[in-house]
Amino acid sequence: MTPLQVQTFPEAIAAMLPWSGLWVDVLSALVGTFLVANFLLLNTAVAGPWAKRKITAAFTDRISVNRMGPAGILTIPADAVRLLSKEQIIPEGVDRPAWDMGPILIPFSALLGFAVIPMGSGIQVADPEVGIAFAFAASSIASLGLIMMGYASNNKYSLMGGLRAVASNIAYEIPLVVTGVSVILFTGSLRTSTIVAEQAQPLVTLWGVSIPQWFAFVNPFAFALFTVANLAEVGRNPFDIPEAPTELVAGYQTEYSSAYFVLIYLGEFIHIFLGGAIAATLFLGGPAGPGPAALGIVWFTAKIWAFYLFTQWARSAIPRLRVDQFIEIGWKGMLVLSFANLVLTAVIVGVLA
Numbered sequence: 523m524t525p526l527q528v529q530t531f532p533e534a535i536a537a538m539l540p541w542s543g544l545w546v547d548v549l550s551a552l553v554g555t556f557l558v559a560n561f562l563l564l565n566t567a568v569a570g571p572w573a574k575r576k577i578t579a580a581f582t583d584r585i586s587v588n589r590m591g592p593a594g595i596l597t598i599p600a601d602a603v604r605l606l607s608k609e610q611i612i613p614e615g616v617d618r619p620a621w622d623m624g625p626i627l628i629p630f631s632a633l634l635g636f637a638v639i640p641m642g643s644g645i646q647v648a649d650p651e652v653g654i655a656f657a658f659a660a661s662s663i664a665s666l667g668l669i670m671m672g673y674a675s676n677n678k679y680s681l682m683g684g685l686r687a688v689a690s691n692i693a694y695e696i697p698l699v700v701t702g703v704s705v706i707l708f709t710g711s712l713r714t715s716t717i718v719a720e721q722a723q724p725l726v727t728l729w730g731v732s733i734p735q736w737f738a739f740v741n742p743f744a745f746a747l748f749t750v751a752n753l754a755e756v757g758r759n760p761f762d763i764p765e766a767p768t769e770l771v772a773g774y775q776t777e778y779s780s781a782y783f784v785l786i787y788l789g790e791f792i793h794i795f796l797g798g799a800i801a802a803t804l805f806l807g808g809p810a811g812p813g814p815a816a817l818g819i820v821w822f823t824a825k826i827w828a829f830y831l832f833t834q835w836a837r838s839a840i841p842r843l844r845v846d847q848f849i850e851i852g853w854k855g856m857l858v859l860s861f862a863n864l865v866l867t868a869v870i871v872g873v874l875a
Contacts, residue, residue: 642809642818683773
């Protein structure tokens with residue numbers, strides 16, 4: 523293990539087994555991936571059917587689910603049974619298999635992005651040298667799923683939703699990545715474990731208390747830009763143009779029901795958590811937090827849930843933009859500011875070097 527590379531979760535599992543060989547490495551990778559995926563799916567199951575309703579109700583002074591189980595928690599299995607037991611309706615004229623593949627790509631791309639995210643407590647499926655670039659690339663696969671769903675549905679509202687989704691991702695993904703690159707200028711590495719390790723250094727010590735060198739403290743302007751672009755990337759207000767219920771019924775997902783609707787819904791919330799995970803990795807020290815290193819997974823979970831709470835606040839409090847405003851802010855505002863931040867960061871890093 524090199525100084526820049528941590529022991530991954532599958533490697534830790536393989537080290538605990540009394541055997542060795544290729545089959546052990548494959549088995550360890552499968553077990554590690556299975557455990558991480560189920561951890562994420564469990565969080566999503568709580569976030570989607572239950573927490574979303576509870577949080578939105580609290581923000582809007584309403585009563586949320588409270589009939590099924592304590593605080594309505596049994597709504598989670600009830601919704602799963604209800605949705606999965608519905609009839610799968612396939613409209614006439616859809617273009618299969620594109621219509622079938624679209625809903626699968628959305629959760630798949632989000633789960634794939636988590637493969638390189640250090641979650642703390644030794645939980646990281648892979649640690650390649652191009653880690654953060656891989657996370658951005660994996661999350662971008664969802665755009666392909668959205669345009670496939672919109673095109674293949676044989677529905678003008680779905681087609682418009684798919685086109686808006688592509689316009690959204692192009693307009694805001696460039697500022698998102700460029701802002702992420704400004705962090706790479708500080709670290710000199712794309713490896714996610716290195717980015718997290720760099721933020722463990724103390725930034726300043728006041729009265730015996732050390733403030734960590736989180737890049738949200740070092741460059742708060744970049745963190746603000748990244749957070750706004752991240753909102754657009756996960757499709758939350760004021761950037762939920764691809765779905766826009768008042769204009770497009772449900773946009774790209776109009777013609778989907780039953781298990782396919784569950785996959786779309788699942789992918790949407792995993793992507794919110796992935797957005798929070800990337801933001802935490804780049805700007806908030808990853809799984810770092812007070813206490814022993816064993817609490818890393820706890821702090822990581824708290825950070826991605828904090829981002830989820832922020833997206834739900836935005837959904838409840840901020841009105842949707844018009845599509846022309848949406849595009850104008852992306853190209854004339856976010857893009858210019860992200861490149862300005864990149865140039866300024868390069869100058870600062872060059873001076874400090």
